[in-house]
Amino acid sequence: MNLWLLLAINSITFGGLLFLLSAGFSLIFGLMRIPNLTHGSMFMLGAYVGASMVMTFHLPFWIGAAIAALTVAVFGGLIERLLLRRLAGAEQAQVLVTLGISLIVADFCLMVWTGDPISVATPPGLVGGVRFVDLFFPTYRIAIILIACVIGALLWVLLDRTRLGAMIRAGVDDPQMARVVGIRVSRLFTIVFCLGAALAGFGGIMGAPILSVYPGLDNDMLPLALVVVILGGTGSLLGSLVGSFVIGFIYNYGQALFPELAYFVLFLPMVVVLVLRPQGLFGKQAP
Amino acid sequence: MANDALALAGIDAFYGDSHVLHGVSFVLGAARLLGLLGRNGAGKTTCMNVTMGMLRPRRGTVTLFGQAIAGRAPEDIAMSGIALVPQGRRIFRSLTVRENLLVAARQPQANGAHAPWTFDTVYATFPRLKERQNQVAGYLSGGEQQMLAIGRALMANPRVLLMDEPSEGLAPQIVAEVMATIRRLKEQGLSIILVEQNAKLVFDIADDIVILNSGRVAVAGTTDALRRGGVDLHQHLGIY
Numbered sequence: 001m002n003l004w005l006l007l008a009i010n011s012i013t014f015g016g017l018l019f020l021l022s023a024g025f026s027l028i029f030g031l032m033r034i035p036n037l038t039h040g041s042m043f044m045l046g047a048y049v050g051a052s053m054v055m056t057f058h059l060p061f062w063i064g065a066a067i068a069a070l071t072v073a074v075f076g077g078l079i080e081r082l083l084l085r086r087l088a089g090a091e092q093a094q095v096l097v098t099l100g101i102s103l104i105v106a107d108f109c110l111m112v113w114t115g116d117p118i119s120v121a122t123p124p125g126l127v128g129g130v131r132f133v134d135l136f137f138p139t140y141r142i143a144i145i146l147i148a149c150v151i152g153a154l155l156w157v158l159l160d161r162t163r164l165g166a167m168i169r170a171g172v173d174d175p176q177m178a179r180v181v182g183i184r185v186s187r188l189f190t191i192v193f194c195l196g197a198a199l200a201g202f203g204g205i206m207g208a209p210i211l212s213v214y215p216g217l218d219n220d221m222l223p224l225a226l227v228v229v230i231l232g233g234t235g236s237l238l239g240s241l242v243g244s245f246v247i248g249f250i251y252n253y254g255q256a257l258f259p260e261l262a263y264f265v266l267f268l269p270m271v272v273v274l275v276l277r278p279q280g281l282f283g284k285q286a287p
Numbered sequence: 288m289a290n291d292a293l294a295l296a297g298i299d300a301f302y303g304d305s306h307v308l309h310g311v312s313f314v315l316g317a318a319r320l321l322g323l324l325g326r327n328g329a330g331k332t333t334c335m336n337v338t339m340g341m342l343r344p345r346r347g348t349v350t351l352f353g354q355a356i357a358g359r360a361p362e363d364i365a366m367s368g369i370a371l372v373p374q375g376r377r378i379f380r381s382l383t384v385r386e387n388l389l390v391a392a393r394q395p396q397a398n399g400a401h402a403p404w405t406f407d408t409v410y411a412t413f414p415r416l417k418e419r420q421n422q423v424a425g426y427l428s429g430g431e432q433q434m435l436a437i438g439r440a441l442m443a444n445p446r447v448l449l450m451d452e453p454s455e456g457l458a459p460q461i462v463a464e465v466m467a468t469i470r471r472l473k474e475q476g477l478s479i480i481l482v483e484q485n486a487k488l489v490f491d492i493a494d495d496i497v498i499l500n501s502g503r504v505a506v507a508g509t510t511d512a513l514r515r516g517g518v519d520l521h522q523h524l525g526i527y
Contacts, residue, residue, distance in 0.1 A: 163389055163390065166382055166386040166389055166390050167390045169379070169381060169382055169386075170379040170382055170386075170387075170390045172381075173379040173380055173381050173382065174377055174379060174380075176341060176361070177373065177377045177379070178379070178390070179340075179360070179361040179362045179365070180339050180340075180341065180361045180362075180365055180371050180373070181365060181370075181390060181391040181439065181443065182362050182365035182366055182391065182393060182443060183362060183390060184362050185362075
């Protein structure tokens with residue numbers, strides 16, 4: 001099979017995973033202005049928890065994935081309620097605390113799951129591929145792409161088309177006035193944080209059959225989430241979606257074609273965007 | 288008192304170390320309109336902030352229809368039936384007009400006197416808002432933003448409405464429109480506090496008047512009594 005085509009499929013798949021990761025990051029960073037450096041750890045934690053459920057406890061893959069997402073959501077909720085809540089507006093403190101937690105999580109994972117990579121079996125039913133003309137598409141990768149698109153659409157509906165979404169945006173616009181209007185801003189922000197965490201955890205277990213789970217997965221993923229969100233524009237779902245696929249392509253082609261320059265190729269577009277359009281490709285400037 | 292909609296009693300409030308309200312007490316009667324006057328910095332907006340729970344008073348009580356609300360969270364105070372049209376309007380700029388109304392919408396409490404406020408009734412009161420319901424609120428003109436801020440407060444179906452300088456920065460014709468709206472709201476039985484710098488507007492419309500000076504109640508009485516008594520506005524407000 002054509003190398004270019006294979007790379008393209010891998011790029012789109014990876015883009016889908018990046019979207020699951022970065023949509024949550026974008027929600028938390030864009031809406032709540034919290035630079036959540038534990039986001040990579042949430043991805044890894046979701047991958048490890050899911051891997052245990054599937055490989056050790058032999059639960060069906062999707063149940064394992066749901067447990068992983070839920071576990072990480074609870075973990076995120078605890079961080080938000082117990083720590084970040086007290087640091088509202090203090091970005092430097094938020095950076096340091098979330099960075100510290102990510103180190104703790106990394107050591108915790110090393111302790112529980114050891115340093116050996118864990119590979120997770122592709123869920124039965126999605127093994128193999130679909131043949132189209134003379135091209136072969138791996139089913140699981142197609143499933144990832146579809147799931148990412150569905151989740152993207154659901155998030156868009158939630159934020160843009162529901163009263164809850166409007167309340168969240170009102171809370172971002174003017175938190176104090178939102179409270180005066182009767183919106184429970186603090187509860188909404190916890191929900192947003194849990195949702196972002198759950199998406200990252202879900203992305204982790206979804207990626208596990210492809211990426212496997214290993215120590216350092218967190219640090220591999222966090223910079224990618226940052227690049228995607230900066231490229232696409234914080235707080236913009238569409239930006240996260242486009243940014244994820246762009247970075248998916250750049251990352252895969254970069255690694256294949258210029259392996260020694262992979263990070264350079266990855267971060268160059270981010271630097272260019274930051275210089276030319278600091279709000280990101282799809283970021284809005286507040287009216 | 289059963290007939291009191293809102294009562295502030297002995298409120299002492301501070302911003303940091305600066306003592307901005309000194310034992311402020313006044314009462315808004317049910318279905319009445321109280322004009323709160325005073326110079327810049329006299330403490331009018333602070334009274335609103337204390338009432339809505341944005342600033343916790345150090346001493347004193349706030350009661351809404353006999354229920355103590357001082358020290359509660361703003362969202363709880365809002366739920367108990369007060370809405371604020373804040374100074375500077377503070378509409379949610381990135382939301383559409385419709386969404387601004389949507390996020391504030393609440394069912395009226397059981398003993399509501401008049402028909403509940405809904406999208407339809409708010410749009411009927413402010414047809415401009417209906418025309419612009421899908422526009423992002425940040426792009427509205429000042430007058431339209433003021434209408435939206437009032438509409439948003441009404442969507443909560445409050446029993447008490449606080450309006451903090453709704454005439455600020457508006458053209459005279461728009462001010463007249465806003466005042467006409469306020470008069471209609473009062474006729475529908477809403478209890479209203481109108482904070483203003485413009486004494487003439489307040490004397491035209493209010494039942495009762497409280498004048499604050501340096502964080503203290505300097506004058507309080509019915510509008511008629513103050514008019515008859517010839518209160519020295521110049522002394523308290525710096526105007527004729």
